[in-house]
Amino acid sequence: xxxxxxxxxxxxxxxxxxxxxxxxxxxxxxxxxxxxxxxxxxxxxxxxxxxxxxxxxxxxxxxxxxxxxxxxxxxxxxxxxxxxxxxxxxxxxxxxxxxxxxxxxxxxxxxxxxxxxxxxxxxxxxxxxxxxxxxxxxxxxxxxxxxxxxxxxxxxxxxxxxxxxxxxxxxxxxxxxxxxxxxxxxxxxxxxxxxxxxxxxxxxxxxxxxxxxxxxxxxxxxxxxxxxxxxxxxxxxxxxxxxxxxxxxxxxxxxxxxxxxxxxxxxxxxxxxxxxxxxxxxxxxxxxxxxxxxxxxxxxxxxxxxxxxxxxxxxxxxxxxxxxxxxxxxxxxxxxxxxxxxxxxxxxxxxxxxxxxxxxxxxxxxxxxxxxxxxxxxxxxxxxxxxxxxxxxxxxxxxxxxxxxxxxxxxxxxxxxxxxxxxxxxxxxxxxxxxxxxxxxxxxxxxxxxxxxxxxxxxxxxxxxxxxxxxxxxxxxxxxxxxxxxxxxxxxxxxxxxxxxxxxxxxxxxxxxxxxxxxxxxxxxxxxxxxx
Numbered sequence: 001x002x003x004x005x006x007x008x009x010x011x012x013x014x015x016x017x018x019x020x021x022x023x024x025x026x027x028x029x030x031x032x033x034x035x036x037x038x039x040x041x042x043x044x045x046x047x048x049x050x051x052x053x054x055x056x057x058x059x060x061x062x063x064x065x066x067x068x069x070x071x072x073x074x075x076x077x078x079x080x081x082x083x084x085x086x087x088x089x090x091x092x093x094x095x096x097x098x099x100x101x102x103x104x105x106x107x108x109x110x111x112x113x114x115x116x117x118x119x120x121x122x123x124x125x126x127x128x129x130x131x132x133x134x135x136x137x138x139x140x141x142x143x144x145x146x147x148x149x150x151x152x153x154x155x156x157x158x159x160x161x162x163x164x165x166x167x168x169x170x171x172x173x174x175x176x177x178x179x180x181x182x183x184x185x186x187x188x189x190x191x192x193x194x195x196x197x198x199x200x201x202x203x204x205x206x207x208x209x210x211x212x213x214x215x216x217x218x219x220x221x222x223x224x225x226x227x228x229x230x231x232x233x234x235x236x237x238x239x240x241x242x243x244x245x246x247x248x249x250x251x252x253x254x255x256x257x258x259x260x261x262x263x264x265x266x267x268x269x270x271x272x273x274x275x276x277x278x279x280x281x282x283x284x285x286x287x288x289x290x291x292x293x294x295x296x297x298x299x300x301x302x303x304x305x306x307x308x309x310x311x312x313x314x315x316x317x318x319x320x321x322x323x324x325x326x327x328x329x330x331x332x333x334x335x336x337x338x339x340x341x342x343x344x345x346x347x348x349x350x351x352x353x354x355x356x357x358x359x360x361x362x363x364x365x366x367x368x369x370x371x372x373x374x375x376x377x378x379x380x381x382x383x384x385x386x387x388x389x390x391x392x393x394x395x396x397x398x399x400x401x402x403x404x405x406x407x408x409x410x411x412x413x414x415x416x417x418x419x420x421x422x423x424x425x426x427x428x429x430x431x432x433x434x435x436x437x438x439x440x441x442x443x444x445x446x447x448x449x450x451x452x453x454x455x456x457x458x459x460x461x462x463x464x465x466x467x468x469x470x471x472x473x474x475x476x477x478x479x480x481x482x483x484x485x486x487x488x489x490x491x492x493x494x495x496x497x498x499x500x501x502x503x504x505x506x507x508x509x510x511x512x513x514x515x516x517x518x519x520x521x522x523x524x525x526x527x528x529x530x531x532x
Contacts (some may be wrong), residue, residue: 005479006507009071010041010134012106014058015497021289022057023049024523025488029061040065045488049495050111057497058106061135063401063476071102075133075164080110082121083156084176085481090155090181093147098162100136103504109147110426121155130165134504138301139164139173140262140280145187145228145520154182160190176258182433194219194256196296196303198236201249203308205290208245211275213287215311219256220366221263225385227367229263231256239274254296263303267324268369271311288312294324318374340425343373345383346439352384355414355443361424362408363401370410383417392522400426404457409442416443421458435459471518483517493523 011029015022025047031040042061050057062071076098082088098105113120113127119125139162146155157177174326175190198217202208219231234254236241243250273286291307305324310316345351361368376382404424411417418441425433438459442451484503486492503510516523 005503005505005510008040008063008414008469008503008505010057010060010103010501010504011061012061012504013048013499014106014502015495015499017050017057018497022495022497023047024497024499025490025493026059026523027486027488029486029501030332030484031483032482034482035478036064049497056108056131057110058108059132060106062134065280071135072166074164075134075136075162076105076133076136077114077165078110078129078131078507079161079163080121080127080129081102081158082123082125082127083158084124085156086152087123088156089119089125090146090153091119091121092153092155092181094155095145095147096131096160097143097259098133098136099140099142099262100138101140102135102137103509105131105136106502138262139192140260141191142182142190143187143189144177145503146181147186150239154180156180177463184398186329189225191258194231194259194261196254196256196298198252198254199249199295199297200236200252201292201294202242202244202246203290203292204246204471205288205310206244206246206248207288208242208248210243210287211285212276214275215269215272216273216287217254217267217269219259219261219264220266220268221259222265222365223260223263225493226263228364229259231259231289244287244291261298264303264326266326266366267294267296267305269311269322269357270369271320273313273320286313288315290315291322294477304495313372313374318372319369321369323368339368340427341432342423343383344420344422345386346420348418348442349386351386351418351441353411353415353417353443354384355417356412356416357383358410358412359422360410361401361404363404364404365400365402367401370408383419404460406454406456407436408452408454409438413448413450414443416441416447418442418444422455432460432462435461483515485523496523499523 008031013026013029013359015024026044028044029042032038041064043064044059044061048057048059060073062073064070078096093109095107095109097107099334108131110120110127115126115128117125138254142162143159144157144160146159157179159177160175162173162175173192173194177190179185181188181190203364211227213238214240216233217236218233218368221229232255234256236250236252236254238250240250242248271289274285276284276286278284291309291311293307294305296303301450303326307322307324309319309322311320311322312318313320341359357373358370359373362372373382407422409419417455419438421438422436423433425435435458436455438455440453442453499515499517501513
């Protein structure tokens with residue numbers, strides 16, 4: 001059953017290269033939906049095996065369907081540079097997996113180089129390989145692994161250069177590796193440096209005088225393999241004195257480091273005024289910046305966001321941090337949320353404070369960053385009276401944080417504050433609310449210092465308002481397919497190896513299915529078989 005993969009775009013055939021003669025020459029594969037009757041064809045017309053063709057036991061073919069343009073098969077040229085260090089070379093088996101915006105190559109063993117070196121992967125040497133794969137789209141990362149029975153075998157990989165020979169406009173992608181393989185390091189994923197052009201359009205309201213403050217941006221990534229990660233923090237500075245002035249369009253070069261751009265789900269921008277010097281009266285003049293839009297561009301990718309918000313401690317909602325959800329044509333932009341925070345000051349006459357309070361909410365999928373709690377939606381003063389409840393909304397366009405895990409509270413110099421607890425909900429209609437029990441007198445011993453303290457969650461409970469889930473839309477296809485494979489008529493075209501089938505679609509990837517596992521005679525010369 002392939003119900004979860006959506007519209008099938010390509011399939012991958014691979015075998016385990018076992019038995020005396022494992023090579024296999026496959027002509028084509030046909031799939032037929034058992035419920036709708038839809039038929040798909042996949043033309044292979046190639047050898048699959050380590051001793052034939054390009055020396056790989058893995059091949060792909062795009063889906064051919066009536067009135068639909070199939071994906072192209074591209075030739076990717078991979079230049080592998082072994083380092084110049086002593087004992088850099090290896091005779092271990094090396095394999096790669098290349099990932100892109102439209103899928104990945106699967107494991108490809110680097111067995112047959114196109115270069116004419118005596119041996120592969122020797123000190124100071126470049127070895128080139130050609131990998132046929134259905135169009136990957138924009139290349140993201142490359143995983144490199146070595147197989148060796150000898151744990152003492154090592155290899156120093158300097159870099160990898162990837163070229164798409166079918167797309168003349170595609171950029172050359174370089175992966176700086178500089179990594180020893182061996183011992184416990186046998187499989188590593190590398191990403192190219194993400195150098196983007198950042199274009200900021202300030203509105204007519206923007207003041208533009210930074211006065212020593214800085215504007216930062218950072219990219220946030222999430223994937224099932226790596227979890228939640230954050231790029232380098234980048235200062236937006238092009239050397240001009242009038243950056244972010246009214247109606248000005250500023251361009252910046254932003255290097256986020258080696259990251260996978262396809263995993264980026266949001267950009268965070270923030271104003272840092274720590275370096276602003278006070279004037280003669282002892283007051284700090286912090287800028288008020290108003291952005292209309294921000295656009296980040298790289299080869300093959302463009303992230304854009306309509307902001308129309310302030311970065312300011314005095315204007316509008318007094319926010320100096322903004323979350324910018326990534327807007328792409330593919331895939332769809334993830335949903336955004338608002339967080340409602342209820343703050344309880346302890347029931348004691350001296351519990352309140354007039355100091356500034358900041359908070360960072362941390363969840364399984366990220367955090368909010370340091371946010372100033374400046375405007376209670378209930379009105380009135382903040383944190384100044386015992387037992388008073390203040391309602392603060394963090395961000396009108398904040399990405400969901402997943403399950404909330406902890407909070408960090410920051411208190412600026414000033415009168416101590418005895419905080420009892422915080423209760424946080426993801427919007428007014430949330431099914432659950434999360435309580436963080438604090439019971440802490442922040443700044444009691446050192447009121448003139450900045451206090452930073454982290455609290456773990458105490459309780460997750462049902463909220464007073466329940467969201468009724470909508471019923472799922474019915475689907476026509478049940479994801480059940482018949483699969484027919486035709487082996488070539490050439491002599492010795494058949495194989496006794498175990499053949500595996502993987503389908504790729506618009507909604508995901510299927511599990512690996514062993515074809516014809518219950519059929520003892522299969523993949524013989526000029527044989528057509530129903531294998532699923």
